[in-house]
Amino acid sequence: MIDRHLYHVPRLGRNPSRFRLAGIPVITVMLGSTVTALPLIAQSPVMPPFGLLVLLSWRLLRPELWRAWIGLPLGLFDDMLSGQPIGSAMFLWTVMLMGVDAIEHRMIWRSYRQDWLIAGFAIIFCMAGGLFFTRITGGGDVRFLLVAPQMLWTILLFPFVVRQCARIDRWRVMA
Template sequence: MAPNTIDFRPFEPPLPPGRARALPWATVLAASALTAVVPVVASLPLMPPLGLITLLTWRLLARFALRPWAAAPLGLFDDLVSGQPLGSAVLLWSLCFIAIDLIEQRLVFRDFWQDWLIATGAIAFCLALGRWIALPIGAHVDTMLLAQIMASVMLFPLSARLVAWIDRKRGPTS
């Protein structure tokens, strides 16, 4: 018989409210910075946008963890760290938040597969439009863009697992 793996401690003190509210912001900022800090030497640009994936995961799994306007300042930080044209992530991440709000008005209940599909569309949208904003039209990066989209989409379940664990550690104040 397997040991009980439930981590339920009803009398454990939760995080203070300020830290519990700051934790989603900190994880998105750390994921955006991680993309720029990690020394990856590759012949193909396949590094997924970790900040975007983390932001979408927080928005889809813990709806009220981030305010609707949070996409703009977090996108600005990502633009500053990643070297993308200033304002591109601000616009694209805000449009993703608006699209998710519109989808949530139609879908009353969602499961993980629908969240993954929504995240796939948002990631593909942001990477494709980010390519259109940052690179000239004649640049032949379409196959690398598809590979980056696929790598990012396959990373979403891991991000969902990590965000769910962090959200559970935040306590019932969320």
């Protein structure tokens, strides 16, 4: 007869793998950026930038996770998939992350509402900046009012995305 307690592996004292700790947030941002590549036909922009939402969620949920330079490679990946001019998300995401860092260093404590407000300003900055880069590179004459509902929808979707990232984070740090 085999003794079953010999095969029990205790979970206490174990650490998750380094890939799980560092790779899962990057993979979720990249998966968020691939959502924009789904074949959705619409008269106006309606799909929120999920890569940006997931990046903001991770940054506000776990500030110690990334430095501001992470916006460069993740922004390049998003630019290649979304069709934006190359360098626009790289620049905007990096500047946005530096702005969030600056705000965070000035605040003693943050609440959920403050995170949502920070994310709202960051979303408006990145989407308006993307619209600006599209215009100056000759990508079309898209009006700000046409993109405004997409901005509002993205800001309203932020709490849901943060909650999903928190669930993934619990699994990520679990041994």
